[in-house]
Amino acid sequence: MDNRDGYIWVNGEMVNWRDAKVHPLTHGLHYASSVFEGERAYNGKIFKSKEHSQRLLDSAKILDFDIPYSIDELEKAKYEVMKANNLKNCYIRPFAFLGCEMGLQGTGVPVNTVISAWEWGAYFGGDKMKGLNFNIAEYRRPDPKTAPSKAKAAGLYMICTISKNKATSEGYDDSLMLDYRGYISEATAANIFFFMKDGKLHTPKPDCFLNGITRQTVIQLAKKVGIDVVERHIELDELKNVVECFVTGTAAEVMPVRQIDNKYKFTPGKLCEKMINEYDKAVGKI
């Protein structure tokens, strides 16, 4: 990603893409004092931009540092980055991390704020309606008393990267992660939904993982079209009652799943199609 044309917004300045560097002795790199967002713009408009900026500020607060920019300043900067890179349909990655200092103590360490953007097509690629194939991750989402699970913080992605690597090396697309209690939680970078035999849309209660902005959007959209949504703890064995399944995320958008753990199989059909369609309309894609 370092050798590209373009510009990255670094602490208020537009920097040439190739000149945007960090020193190796950066707190964020050593101790994961780093938070980030993933956003998408469709036809020049960033979907739920302010909600993402708010989450970025909140994530930093949870990690005990303050980002020195307001929501409006971040808003302006994101659009400046898009303009500088001549982008209208793109992925945007704002992030903030503690700068050059060693030793665990984070207070007093300078905060860096960076915004980059680039064209990024379908996160899972390929034919949507074929659906994804998931294994079950060995790692579990931690107890909120063990890790700051409400923050979109780099440190929480360590187990996601390991799980994703293992899944893809074994021929799966991604992993379904359970939580510390053994309930179904989410995929490595997306929330999960199940249309069950009762005709309702069920999704895990986000009490120890990210309550995704796409997840919240899809819940509203489903309710709007008359689908009952149930947020609750879901056991793995309940997958035998699933008719259709999909995951949601800014990068993944709405993406059907066809198999979990080699034994739970679903055929992506009309219900997934409906939610894809509603989401694509909401973000301004169609």
Ligand SMILES: Cc1ncc(COP(=O)(O)O)c(C=O)c1O
């Ligand atoms: C771990 C995790 N869960 C869920 C999501 C979905 O969040 P959102 O819909 O806000 O993009 C993401 C997206 O980045 C994620 O990384």
